[in-house]
Amino acid sequence: MPNCHFVTLACNLLLILLNLEIKKIDMLGYYIMIGAIALVSWLVSSRLKSKFEYYSKVSLRNGMSGAEIAEKMLHDHGIFDVKVISTPGRLTDHYNPMDKTVNLSEAVYNQRNAAAAAVAAHEVGHAVQHAHAYSWLTMRSKMVPVVNISSSMSQWLIMGGLILGFASKSSIGFYVAVAGLILMAIATTFSFVTLPVEYDASNRALAWLKNKNMVSQQEYAGAEDSLKWAARTYVVAALGALASLLYWAFQILGSRE
Numbered sequence: 001m002p003n004c005h006f007v008t009l010a011c012n013l014l015l016i017l018l019n020l021e022i023k024k025i026d027m028l029g030y031y032i033m034i035g036a037i038a039l040v041s042w043l044v045s046s047r048l049k050s051k052f053e054y055y056s057k058v059s060l061r062n063g064m065s066g067a068e069i070a071e072k073m074l075h076d077h078g079i080f081d082v083k084v085i086s087t088p089g090r091l092t093d094h095y096n097p098m099d100k101t102v103n104l105s106e107a108v109y110n111q112r113n114a115a116a117a118a119v120a121a122h123e124v125g126h127a128v129q130h131a132h133a134y135s136w137l138t139m140r141s142k143m144v145p146v147v148n149i150s151s152s153m154s155q156w157l158i159m160g161g162l163i164l165g166f167a168s169k170s171s172i173g174f175y176v177a178v179a180g181l182i183l184m185a186i187a188t189t190f191s192f193v194t195l196p197v198e199y200d201a202s203n204r205a206l207a208w209l210k211n212k213n214m215v216s217q218q219e220y221a222g223a224e225d226s227l228k229w230a231a232r233t234y235v236v237a238a239l240g241a242l243a244s245l246l247y248w249a250f251q252i253l254g255s256r257e
C-alpha cells in the first residue's frame, strides 16, 4: 500500500463510476477492509513510535552509542567487512547486503540508549544472517527485483483487467486481472517471507545483548519491547497484503461465474 497512492485513488474513482452502472463489485466491503487495515497499521506504528520515544530516554549503563554497539556486535561475530554508516532521516535504519553496510539513522547512530542499542543490534542481526547465508534472507533478497516490478504493476493489471472486462465483455479482461492477481500473490508471499527474517534478526540482537552483558535488565526489557513492536508492523503489513489479495481473488474469480 505505501506506493502509488495516486494510481490507487484514480483507479478507485473509475471503479466507483463503473460500479454505479454495473453492481458487480462490492466496493463498500473493500473500503471497510482497507479502512480497517489502515486503522490497525496506524495504531501499531504510533504505538511503535511512542515505545521508541520512551526507551530513547532509558540511557545505556555502558554509555555506548548505536554505532559502537553495531561495530562490537559485528566483530563479536567475526564480521570485519561490513561498514556501519549513518543515514539521514528517522526510522530509516536498514542493512544493505549489496554493499555490506549497516545503515543507522542519525539518532540511532549517535545516541546512547536502549532503543538505539536495540535497533543497531537488530540491523547487525541482518548482517549476521547475510554472513551465514540464512535461508529466509537469501530467499527474500532473490525476490526483491521481482517484487519491485510486481507490486507496482499488480494494481494496474487488476484495475485495468476489470475495466477492460466491463467495457469489452470479453474474457481478455479476466485474464489480465488474473495476471495482476498472480503478481499480487508474489508481493504478498514476499511480505510473509519478510517475517522470519525480521523475527530472526531481533532474536539474534537480543541474544547477543544478553550473552555479552551489554545491557542491564531494565535496558534489555526496553530493547525487547521496542523490537517486539517493530516486528508487529511487519505482521500487520503481511496480513493487510493477504486481506487485499483474498478480496481481489474473490472479486475477480467470482465475477466469472
Ligand SMILES: [Zn+2]
Pocket: 122, 123, 126, 197, 198, 201
Ligand atoms: Zn529488520
